[in-house]
Amino acid sequence: MISLTIDGIRVQAEEGETILEAAKKAGIRIPTLCYLEGLSPRGACRICLVEVRNWGGRLVPSCATPVQEGMEVVANSPRLRELRRTILEMIFVERNHICAFCVSNGHCELQDLAMELGMDHVRFPYRWPLLPLDLSHEKYGIDHNRCVLCGRCVRACAEVEGAMTWGFSGRGIFTLVEADLGDPWGKSKTCTGCGKCVQACPTGALFEKGKATSEQVKKPEIIMEVTERRPRA
Amino acid sequence: MRQLRIPVTRIEGHGLITVHLGEDGRVREARFHVTEVRGFERFCLGRTLWEMPALTARICGICPVSHLLCSAKACDAILAVRIPRPAEKLRRLMNLGQIVQSHALSFFHLSSPDLLLGWDADPKVRNVFGVVAFDRKLALDGIRLRAFGQEIIEILGGKRIHPAWAVPGGVNNPLSEEGRDRIAAKLPEALRIAQDALSFYEEHMASWAEEIEHFGKFPSLFMSLVGPDGSWEHYGGRIRFVDAKRRIVADGLDPSRYQEYIGEAVETWSYLKFPYYKPLGYPEGMYRVGPLARLNCCERFGTKLADEALLRFRAVAEGKAVTASFHYHYARLIEILGALEKIQELLSDPEILSRRVRAEAGINELEGVGVHEAPRGTLFHHYWVDETGVIQRVNLIVSTGHNNLAMNRTVAQIAEHWLNGREITEGLLNRLEGGIRAYDPCLSCSVHAVGEMPLKVVLYGPDGEVIAERTRGI
Secondary structure, eight states: OOOEEEETTEEOOOOBHHHHHHHHHHHHHOOOSOOOTOOOOOSOOOOOOOEGGGGGGGEEEETTTTTOOTTTTEEEEEHHHHHHHHHHHHHHHHHTGGGGGOOTTTTTTTHHHHHHHHHHSSSOOOOOOOOOOOOOOSSSSEEEEOOOOHHHHIIIIIIIIIIEEEHHHHHEGOOOOEETTOOOOGSSSSSOOHHHHHHOSSSSEETTOOOOOTTOOOTTTTHHHHHHSOOOO | EEEEEEEEEEEEOOEEEEEEEESSEEEEEEEEEEOOOOOHHHTTTTBBGGGGGHHHHOOOOHHHHHHHHHHHHHHHHHHHHOOOHHHHHHHHHHHHHHHHHHIIIIIIIHHHHHHOTTSSSSSSSHHHHHHHHHHHHHHHHHHHHHHHHHHHHHHSSSSSSOOOOETTTTSSOOHHHHHHHHHHHHHHHHHHHHHHHHHHHHHHHHOOOOOOHHHSSSSOEEEEEEETTSSOOOOSSEEEEEEEEEOOOEEEEEEGGGTTTEEEEEETOOOEEEEEEGGOOTTTOOOOSSHHHHHHHHBSSOOOOOHHOOOOOOHTTTTTTOOOOGGGHHHHHHHHHHHHHHHHHHHGGGGGGGGGOOOOOOOOOSEEEEEEEEEEEEEEEEEEEEETEEEEEEEEEEEEHTTHHHHHHHHHHHHHHHTTOOOOOOOHHHHHHHHHHOOOOBHHHHOOOOOOOEEEEEEEESSSSSEEEEOOOO
16 A cells, blocks of 8 residues: 555555545545546646645646655645646637537536636637538537547547547647548448447537537446446456 | 717617718608627538527527527428427427517517607606606516516526527427416416506507607518418418508418528618518518517417407508507517417417427438517528538528618608707607617627617718717717
């Protein structure tokens, strides 16, 4: 067992566990976005940043940082709150997140985060990029305007379904999640149509066709359930 | 040429009236300008069909329901489905609630200060607070009646403003028994208020004789949907045009082929287009829509109290079309009454509680038109999609737009009658505003624009010099 403190509370954790997992067991809330139970951690969004005091105040993503003996972790502080909010604002200005008519309005992790982190306004100029929408798949659609590039769909497809349909193309803010080698989703030869990517997606970027505004309720927990039921080697 | 510019308040949106005077000091031309632009038709492009009802509902905060329902109808056409009967009844119920709340807002909150306190009353008191001080019961009645309409919307859609309840293929939530009973419990009071307001109007009509005569009284066509038997309609039916003598000019027109009989002209001085009846050309093809037009076009309301009132309404013009736009108020009150009676009918229909409220389908047509009667008049949503349901093109013809030519004519008529000399008197200002207000225009909708509606009047001289200018509420 490894001993560390999170927000001054003594916490015991297993070797190999992440700070986020240790915090969760201790009942300490750390907001996350790209992290999803059942998938490998990626550290892509930086919303779960924590400060390790005895590493000179270094900021690390708690979802992807293993615990170490004697770590003094700050999970909640005014500085972290401000940092998380700033990161969130940058995610918002990067694409076109308009809740009013979004299929996920009211059931969206990004929206929930904005409320949790007190994002009452955005301090950066919006980029308003012109991004495509792909409804070519029989059952599902993808709207890049609402994508936060968390990669949960990519990981769910590769790690749970094993289809490896989704991947990233482009770089930085111009990155797009794409099926196969950039084909329309409906033309994909690898997609099994299982819909795990849709359930894993935290926003309205991936959705079931035919769902109108506010109707898309996601079940990200099925990823964990599926992996838990799976027989281990 | 001299010009007079007047800002308009207590309507929804921004407006400007300019009056142009000739050398002889007489009115040469008067225009009602809509000075905002928004661009919904552009930014819907590239969105999915299923988002359109909630997206276009954002055109307006007063009548989101009108756009929501009309858009859902256009989407139904693209899915090529007939929505389940209970869904249609529920949509009708919501639209009736919308008509009640919007008409109540127009009459009690926006227009009653003019009617009650007089056109020459001090603007400081000629507002809704003045009405409260002058006739507390009337003011409270207005608030209650509007709240009743809003409550229907809330019970059905989950919230009063911008409910995303109507969806392509039907609605996403049925009506509960408890919800029905809540509406039914408040109906008697609403009916009482509607009847009182109608009596108030009929009793006072004689005292507004001069305004009735000059607030846009001229022959024109009238357009609305009517039912298969010619009765009052607000959701389905076909398009009818009648003339000033109430003779049917065209009947049974397919609403989805509106482009064959409605043209849209553009003028450089307004962001609002000028629709006209194509066979008569522009601007002779001027027509009016909304409560006045619906009552002129229909043969009967189909409910007891409203049909009795309709007979009295007809008597005003001796059976011909009522051409005085002032009587939009009259028509609005009759419609409130009739809408309430129709709500009563719907609530007593057991099918209203059915849970079969949605037809599922994919993209089966690449083009669809939705038409229905919004409180202010006939509303058209026309969408084009690609094979997957992504919006390629949008055309919206909004109720206020249809009345654009008539509102301009009204402004000119009022200026001719009340303008004397080079001064913008309070009485003129008020009447110009009141003339526009009779149409209950929603400029935010008409140009799909945003904001409250102050109005500005500028008086221009023969050489274009500004003689006088008055602004209110900007």
